[in-house]
Amino acid sequence: MSIRIDSPRTLVLALAAAGVIGAAGAGAYTSANAVGSPNTNAVAAAVAPGTPLVTMPDFSTVTSRNGPAVVNISVTGTTKTAFEGGGVPGMDPGDPMYEFFRRFQGPQGPQEGRGGLRAPQREVPVRGQGSGFIVSADGIILTNAHVVKDASEVSVKLTDRREFRAKVLGSDAKTDIAVLKIEAKNLPTLAMGSTKDLKPGEWVLAIGSPFGFENTVTAGVVSAKGRSLPDDSYVPFIQTDVAINPGNSGGPLLNSRGEVVGINSQIYSRSGGYQGVSFAIPIDVAIQVKDQIVATGKASHARLGVAVQEVNQAFAEAFKLDKPEGALVSNVEKGGPADRAGLRSGDVIRQVDGQPIVSSGDLPAVIGQQKPGSKVAIEVWRQGAREQLTATLADASEKVVADAKSDTAAGQGKLGLALRPLQPQERRGSGLDGGLLIEDANGVSAQAGVQPGDVLLAINGTPAKSVEQVREIVAKSPASVALLIQRDGERIFVPVRLG
Numbered sequence: 001m002s003i004r005i006d007s008p009r010t011l012v013l014a015l016a017a018a019g020v021i022g023a024a025g026a027g028a029y030t031s032a033n034a035v036g037s038p039n040t041n042a043v044a045a046a047v048a049p050g051t052p053l054v055t056m057p058d059f060s061t062v063t064s065r066n067g068p069a070v071v072n073i074s075v076t077g078t079t080k081t082a083f084e085g086g087g088v089p090g091m092d093p094g095d096p097m098y099e100f101f102r103r104f105q106g107p108q109g110p111q112e113g114r115g116g117l118r119a120p121q122r123e124v125p126v127r128g129q130g131s132g133f134i135v136s137a138d139g140i141i142l143t144n145a146h147v148v149k150d151a152s153e154v155s156v157k158l159t160d161r162r163e164f165r166a167k168v169l170g171s172d173a174k175t176d177i178a179v180l181k182i183e184a185k186n187l188p189t190l191a192m193g194s195t196k197d198l199k200p201g202e203w204v205l206a207i208g209s210p211f212g213f214e215n216t217v218t219a220g221v222v223s224a225k226g227r228s229l230p231d232d233s234y235v236p237f238i239q240t241d242v243a244i245n246p247g248n249s250g251g252p253l254l255n256s257r258g259e260v261v262g263i264n265s266q267i268y269s270r271s272g273g274y275q276g277v278s279f280a281i282p283i284d285v286a287i288q289v290k291d292q293i294v295a296t297g298k299a300s301h302a303r304l305g306v307a308v309q310e311v312n313q314a315f316a317e318a319f320k321l322d323k324p325e326g327a328l329v330s331n332v333e334k335g336g337p338a339d340r341a342g343l344r345s346g347d348v349i350r351q352v353d354g355q356p357i358v359s360s361g362d363l364p365a366v367i368g369q370q371k372p373g374s375k376v377a378i379e380v381w382r383q384g385a386r387e388q389l390t391a392t393l394a395d396a397s398e399k400v401v402a403d404a405k406s407d408t409a410a411g412q413g414k415l416g417l418a419l420r421p422l423q424p425q426e427r428r429g430s431g432l433d434g435g436l437l438i439e440d441a442n443g444v445s446a447q448a449g450v451q452p453g454d455v456l457l458a459i460n461g462t463p464a465k466s467v468e469q470v471r472e473i474v475a476k477s478p479a480s481v482a483l484l485i486q487r488d489g490e491r492i493f494v495p496v497r498l499g
Helices: 040-046 059-069 098-104 283-296 313-318 337-341 362-368 424-430 443-448 467-475
Strands: 013-015 070-082 111-113 116-118 121-136 140-143 153-157 163-172 177-181 203-208 216-227 237-240 252-255 259-268 278-282 306-310 327-332 348-352 375-382 385-392 417-421 436-441 455-459 480-487 490-497
Touching: 059 070, 059 203, 059 216, 059 252, 070 140, 121 203, 140 283, 163 283, 177 283, 203 259, 216 278, 237 259, 259 283, 278 283, 306 490, 313 480, 313 490, 327 337, 327 490, 337 385, 348 362, 417 467, 443 490, 455 467
Parallel strands: none
Antiparallel strands: 013 259, 070 121, 070 153, 111 116, 121 140, 140 177, 153 163, 163 177, 203 216, 203 252, 216 237, 237 278, 252 259, 259 278, 306 327, 327 348, 348 375, 375 385, 417 436, 436 455, 455 480, 480 490
């Protein structure tokens, strides 16, 4: 939807698609039976009077009732890989026989081709595994888009050991949802729940095929809802601590009532394996995408046409916000939906159709789930006051021609900046109508990342027109200022603390 998020977050997201069989450590735990246990009185004494006793959900009932509707998905395909001269295709260089075969296969150095030397390429078979679940008795199955990406053949195996060739009806990379169809009838299905009713701390259950071990059950709790990840997706993820590993992707996340509340999709990992933080796609999003794919073969998403940044404490102080929440607009696409609605650089988007925008990542998720052509009410914070705007959203699939023109500028004073107006030839060269050239940056501005050669476009959302004007604004901002600068054709807000 033409939204760029500038954020320092560096989560490593591991897509859990292809499973590799490996050794895993064994562990054990014991649990005392509450009835007749010698520790029952001690446990009861430790609970404050009047505190309701919380019982664990019956995972066995949920599993036996819903397990038959969870499927194992196997995919095959090919990919082209290059190998250097003297290499042996299909062999690991660490193999003891690698050198033997390399010497006797003949010369296979880089080959001449258009554009210069290139390594020879050869198609290598690729296999992967994932999970999915049946949503209609006639064979409609939901899974992740990354599970079936580039697959030439998809097979689905049921818990009764029957196997079917599956047709991919469609997939949507922006939400990581794919819809499959197998030719079968009277299949078991799962009941759909609602993410709106899900609460942090609530028990949830995952069923899938980690490392190819079919119908494996893991349990945990919901850690948070509405997580935005730095992957340019349109999904407000559910975060859990349910153990998710390669092969779990596409499997259902169930609540204690056995209703599907999400589709397991990603994990936070430094090693590629489970480390206690997993993410699932809300089932509400998945069903919306599924219905579009079944009806039209594809999913569509809306676009607002803005670039946004995170609002930190420094920005909140500079823009006189009560708390650091919202999406700070750093650029507005010329002629796009946001531009036509009257959005400007320096606006802070606080709500869309009544939904709070707490972090900048919330905006793509809210906008991307809308239909192209729909109208949304946008609440923005501008110049210390709330304003209401209405935008008609465009189609995210439409290609946008970027326009680098801008009509803003920004600051000097105790900022440590040496500023001067742009010369006519500099304006023409940069495509700017105004602004102040930063000839030197010292002190707090340099520490914040401002560099000589940047163009100061605005300060605290006010276009920078002169050095005197910048000084006046800085004098009225005792704590922080937000500088909108342009560098190498890109615009970005930089928070600068003054004290």
